[in-house]
Amino acid sequence: MSDGLFLTLEGIDGAGKSSHLDAMEALFKARGRTVVRTREPGGTPLAETLRGLVLEQAMDPLAESLLVFAARRDHIVQVIEPALARGDVVLCDRFTDATFAYQGAGRDFDTQVLSTLEQWVQGGRGAAGLLQPHVTLWFDLAPEIAAERLAGARLPDKFESQPVEFFRRVAAGYAARAAADAQRFVRIDASQTRDQVWQQVETALVARGALAPAGGAAP
Ligand SMILES: Nc1ncnc2c1ncn2[C@@H]1O[C@H](COP(=O)(O)OP(=O)(O)OP(=O)(O)O)[C@@H](O)[C@H]1O
Ligand SMILES: Cc1cn([C@H]2C[C@H](O)[C@@H](COP(=O)(O)O)O2)c(=O)[nH]c1=O
Numbered sequence: 549m550s551d552g553l554f555l556t557l558e559g560i561d562g563a564g565k566s567s568h569l570d571a572m573e574a575l576f577k578a579r580g581r582t583v584v585r586t587r588e589p590g591g592t593p594l595a596e597t598l599r600g601l602v603l604e605q606a607m608d609p610l611a612e613s614l615l616v617f618a619a620r621r622d623h624i625v626q627v628i629e630p631a632l633a634r635g636d637v638v639l640c641d642r643f644t645d646a647t648f649a650y651q652g653a654g655r656d657f658d659t660q661v662l663s664t665l666e667q668w669v670q671g672g673r674g675a676a677g678l679l680q681p682h683v684t685l686w687f688d689l690a691p692e693i694a695a696e697r698l699a700g701a702r703l704p705d706k707f708e709s710q711p712v713e714f715f716r717r718v719a720a721g722y723a724a725r726a727a728a729d730a731q732r733f734v735r736i737d738a739s740q741t742r743d744q745v746w747q748q749v750e751t752a753l754v755a756r757g758a759l760a761p762a763g764g765a766a767p
Contacts, residue, residue, distance in 0.1 A: 551762035552632030553581075554680075556643040558722060559687030560715045561708045562694035562701075563738045566641055568749050575750070576637045579759060584631040587641035588619065592626045595619035603705045609657035616647050617665045624670065624679060635762050643681060644670065645725045650707065653721025654714050683756045685749060686726050689738035691715035 555572075557565040573583045589599040598619040602612060620643070631638045644666055652659045670679040691712045698708060726733040734752040738745055753759050 550633055550635040552635050553637045553758055554628065554632055554640070554682050555637065555758060556640045556645070556681040556684045557687065558642060558645045558649070558684055559689060559736075559738060560649075560691060560694050560718050560722070562698035563687035563689040564697070564742070564745060565685070565687045565738075567742060568746055569639065569641065571746060572639055572749065572753075575753070575759065576639070579761060581762060582634070582636040583639055584627065584636050585639045586623070586627055588623060588643055588646065589616050590619065591623040591628075591640075592619075594622045603707065606706070609651050609655040610661070612655070613647060613651045613657060613662060613665060616651070617669045620644065620647075621669045629679070640681070643684075645684060645686075645722065648725050649718045649721035653724070654710070654718040656717070681732060683753070683758055684726075684729075684733050685736055685752060686722055686733050687736045687738040687745075688719070688722070691719060693739060 557569070559565050569585060573585055576583045588595070589602050590596045598615050601607075602615050602619075607615075628638055628640070647666075648659060648662055651657045652662050667678065671677075673679060694715065695712060698704065726735060734756065736745060736748045736752065740748070
């Protein structure tokens with residue numbers, strides 16, 4: 549593999565992660581990196597079609613999980629792996645941690661099944677192992693504050709309409725994923741002001757070596 553960098557942003561709806569994507573992209577571009585900015589579910593025409601279904605249609609948790617992993621497979625094959633092979637920075641708004649948090653913890657769906665799907669979709673790379681982000685910024689925010697921030701901001705989709713108890717479970721799911729992979733996750737205290745949150749993001753990227761030039765320190 550090249551010097552490609554796979555960076556994901558995670559957190560409950562309304563945690564504030566998307567608010568920092570422009571600045572992150574600019575930070576990398578200022579260092580001469582090519583940035584592929586993308587999101588999940590989504591990132592390809594097929595995956596965006598599946599996103600519409602997942603965010604709008606009621607369905608059981610297995611159907612939901614299969615659709616997000618189908619979208620992810622297309623996204624990985626069409627966008628993420630080619631970008632990493634070129635040495636680009638892939639800036640992705642959500643990835644598989646969201647599936648474990650939303651479908652696993654939020655919907656109480658079987659995480660063994662999710663792990664199997666993760667192996668199928670992100671595996672098959674021989675010695676390279678499972679495709680995983682190099683760094684995951686986890687925007688941690690109390691669900692009550694996130695709900696206040698989202699109120700009136702936009703029309704809620706299927707997930708954003710869920711009660712606060714759902715987001716408590718999702719937040720606990722993220723906490724468990726972060727505890728299980730502390731090397732990859734960086735917790736961002738998203739309750740602070742936008743400027744303070746941005747400072748945390750920048751500090752985390754420096755600390756993880758993510759801003760080193762391509763060909764420099766490994767992420
Ligand atoms: N630090 C902050 N303090 C107060 N409000 C904020 C802060 N960061 C973002 N917001 C506001 O909170 C709302 C949600 O922010 P944003 O869309 O970035 O969240 P998100 O995590 O990307 O949400 P989603 O995953 O649901 O798209 C927006 O109205 C945004 O302007
Ligand atoms: C990747 C992924 C996402 N979701 C949910 C989480 C959010 O509610 C939406 C995406 O909306 P956003 O505004 O782009 O954050 O989808 C999920 O349930 N499972 C997943 O794997």
